[in-house]
Amino acid sequence: EAGVTQFPSHSVIEKGQTVTLRCDPISGHDNLYWYRRVMGKEIKFLLHFVKESKQDESGMPNNRFLAERTGGTYSTLKVQPAELEDSGVYFCASSQGLTKNIQYFGAGTRLSVL
């Protein structure tokens, strides 16, 4: 069974450009999460989808970040326009249910904004 996959593994863009990250959860997992780790800091929650609905987006830093999960399958996280402080590793995770919340993580996308 395939795990959580994320594309691209690494993205280098210039400040002001747009970048879209993609996450494919484990098949059958209704819950999808985005997290971010900026340099030297802890991994922080961004948002949580249940199927195609945003359940909790309290961790989204500002309105330059837009997450979507059309059809309740894969999800995208768009940053527009990117700023220097957006650099970091973006992780996606999925879980089958919410009970005890065991989340399975992808390898992450490393975003470098120059």
Add this chain to the structure above:
Amino acid sequence: AQSVTQPDIHITVSEGASLELRCNYSYGATPYLFWYVQSPGQGLQLLLKYFSGDTLVQGIKGFEAEFKRSQSSFNLRKPSVHWSDAAEYFCAVVPYSSASKIIFGSGTRLSIRP
């Protein structure tokens, strides 16, 4: 404030030596407790988890962790480390009040001395 603390940023141990990574949490009630590991180029992999019951939990790769309520701690241990254990280790919690967010510690990087 609610938090997860990993006091050791970087630890180096010799191959074959024992290992203990420290984790303390600050929450009103005992949350769900986890340890994740991230090897270079890999995603976050769940090592072990504690929900309730026996306070000594066994995980994958020969790791174990002990929950101590009186100390609000969940330290990770391994009796004999292998070179392949070199990675970054994250302690994490899911508070009862949260159905989604994992709260991570800042991580401990483990290096193995040959």
